[in-house]
Amino acid sequence: MVGIWGTSGIGKTTIAKAIWNAIAHEFEGSCFLPNVREGSLVQLHETLLDKVLGKNWKIQSVDEGIGVIKKRLRHKKILLILDDVDHLEQLENLAGDDWFGEGSRVIITTKDRGLLDNREIELIYEVKKLEYNLALELFSWHAFGRSEPPKDYLELAQRAIAFADGLPLALTILGSHLRNRSIGRGQVILDGYKGEPYTHIERILQKSYDALDDDAKEVFLDIACFFKGGNKNSVLGIVPKNCIEVLVDKAMITIEFNHRILMHDLLEKLGKDIVHKESPNDPGKRSRLWFYEDVKQVLTESTGTRNIKGIMVKLLEPDEIILNPECFRNMVNLQIFINHNASLRGAINYLPNTLRFIDWPSCQLQSLPPNFQGNRLVAFNMLSSHIRHLEGFKHLPNLTSMDLSGCQFLEKIPDLSGIPNIKYLILSGCRRLVEIDDSVGLLDKLVQLNLSRCVKLTRFATTLRLKSLEELDLSDCKRLKSFPEIEVEMESLWTLNMAGSGIRELPLSIAYLTGLLDLILKRCFNLTGLELRLLYFWSTLRYLDLSGNNFVTLPECISKFVSLDQLDLRDCKSLLEIPQEVLPPRVYVVLLDNCTSLEKIPKLPLSSEVEYLRLINCVRLRGYDITENSILDQVSVSSLSVSLCLSLYVIWLR
Structure with missing residues (x-):
């Protein structure tokens, strides 16, 4: 284990990220757990696994969680950053000690030296803290976009880095x-920094906040109190986009590659302190509530205000919190x-x-209050x-x-034509849902529609007129x-998942799905080969999952999928053969696990693109059929059981 120790704003997390980027590829598995102090141990265990x-x-x-980690990771060389x-x-x-495999590394960042000693x-x-030259360079990059200040700005820069006192966060924001x-x-x-009753770093942060316009201040406080670690795209729906850009520009937040909003702990504390000072003794008069005792008081005693x-x-x-029926009445x-x-x-x-x-x-309400319009x-x-029911959802522009x-x-999704701008409609696992109104098929801004389970x-x-739809489940x-x-x-639709559905037929208009990349038809027992022939025109298709179906022979139409690179046929227990010319020209992964009736695989020509062929428990496939395959002179075979293919049989090509 290695500890990285230092005060807030000194750059501990930045150093840990740099180490992560430099060496993570050298390990079998890696995990960076940010803000450990804020997460529950169960959630952190789940994330690690x-x-x-x-x-x-x-x-x-x-x-x-501890038991699973010890059992599953004890032989893996991993990099873990806490x-x-x-x-x-x-x-x-x-x-814990000896939880991970030989060669593993655990790196801890903390403000508490005693924790590492214990x-x-x-x-x-x-x-x-940064020495003068490094501090000047970091400040200059953020102030002037170069590694050193213009000559006439040198005195100003020297004065600024004196205030920052060598703290990278302060230098960046200033x-x-x-x-x-x-x-x-x-x-x-x-x-303006003179005479303030704060440390240098606190003065800098406060002045940076004071310099924001009113809208940006509101967004800063929302992020500090509610949305730190949240997804930028979700937050953009309720705050002005330009305010997010301003906060990024002022180095008060950063946006990670996965759109997660990050804010330094000191800035979060600043925001929460500002809100607390609005009304130190009466939480109902503050603009934002997050501390559980304050929230509980306001919701149970109905002491909230406008x-x-x-x-x-x-x-x-x-x-459990028992709500006062009028708890939201004054929060207008x-x-x-x-x-x-x-x-x-x-x-x-x-x-x-x-x-x-x-x-x-897990809201206990069976319906929303009749006064609520939600517009x-x-x-x-x-x-x-x-x-x-959603009967009140008639006009939500x-x-x-x-x-x-x-x-x-x-049980029913009503007319949603009054919600024309909806992009994401997630109804997965609504096990009593019987009917969805036709209007859902006309929501032309819809990007994701999930009806799984x-x-x-x-x-x-x-009918469907969903021009913007990208995912349909x-x-x-x-x-x-x-x-x-x-x-x-519907050229935007790239993934269609009908696994385990009862769909018996596909309309000829399925041809309008011209941009489809992934098609999942796993366990679609009611679809016939005739229905599959309707799909021949999908030249864009890259991934096709037909696993768990009852084909006897693979439909020849699959050869028309000229861009297909992955074909999943696992658990097709009635499949007897794959015709010689049926594999598409570019397919490089074919999975045939548990095809227990399979007796024949095609001889692959030397020009075949297949790189990975997996056969597990193909009990009727003869070793002769495998070893006679003309492509095996290019093959590296591991864990091969030729006679009955009962154990793992993987062929790597090239």
Whole structure:
């Protein structure tokens, strides 16, 4: 284990990321866990297992997580970075002795030297303040876009780095603050730091905040209180785009490659301190609430006021809160309501029409209050809630995202033509959902439609005019018998998943899906070879999953998929043969595991593109058929069981 130790803003996380980027490729698995002090141990265990083993792990307890990690990772050489650890318990439950394989490395960043000493970590790197030359260079890059200041700005730069006191965060923010300023204006800004009752870094952060316009200040406070670590695209739906750009430009937030919004702990603290000072003794008069005791008081005692713009319910441990029926009555300016882990019980008589973002999983309400119009809503997420109908959703012009996955009491989706700008409609796992109104097929801004595991769905739009749709998931819609007619070219759709659906026939208009890349027809027992022949025109298709079907021979039409590179035929237990010319010319991965009736595979010519052929438990395939294949003179074979192919049989070519 290696410790990276230093004060806030000194660059510990930056160093850890640089190490990660430099050496992660040398390990069998790697995981960077940011902000460990803010996450639950169970969630951190799940993330570690997901990153290293590549599965969607679900862990129920800390003890279970430790057991799984020890069992599954004990022989793997991994790189694990634990960023911002502040309790010994976190370290002991995330990286115990001998948990990982030989050659593994665990790197910890922390402000607490004692934590590293208690763990008896000997290799500790103390991050020190930047020396003058490095501080001047870092400041200059942010202030002037070059490695050194213009000569006439040297005095200003020297004064600025003296204020920053060698802290990289302060140098970055101060440089961004002074960018494109005249010398005179820059001196005035630095004069403003005198006499403030803060440390140097706190003065710099406060002045950077003070220099923002009113809109950018509001967005800064929203991110500090609610959206740190959130997805930029989700946040952009409720805040002005230019404000995000301003905060990035001023180095007050950063956006990671996966669109995650990052904010330094000191800036987060600044934002929360600003909000707390609005009303130190009465949380109901503040603009934003996130501390669980304040939230509980306001929701149970109905002490909220018109000042409140946002609430996030995030308890130390999952618990129950009994709502006062009138708790939202006076919050006439409430825009954001997020519930992370509380069970909010009790009826409510009122919701403010100013709400723009509702994230309320496991909501106990069967319907929304009759007064609620929701015409300002941008995102409405009520996963696994008790909601039974959406009759009030008639005119929501601003709504772009609705996630009702796992709503077990929802039986019908009504007319949604009054929601013309919706992009994401997630209804997966709504097991009582029977009918979806035809209007859903006409939402031309829709990008993602997920109806997976709607096992009782029998009616889903008679026609589709979804020009913007990119992802359509109908997997495990077992009672859905037909696919809608497509009335316009849907070239944006790149993935179609009908695995395990009851669909019996495809319309001729399926030809309008001209941009399809991935097609998943796993366990589509009702589709015949005749239906598959309708797909021959898909020259764009790259991935085709026909696993678990009951073909006797592979349909020849598959050879027409000239761009196909991956073909999955696992568990096709009736498949007897693959005709000689059926494999598309560019396919390089073919999976045939558990094709227990397969007796013949085609002889692959030397010009074949196939690089990976897998046969597991193909009990009728004779070794002669394999070894006679003319392409085997180019093959490296490992774990080969020729006689019955009972064990793993993998052929790597090239």
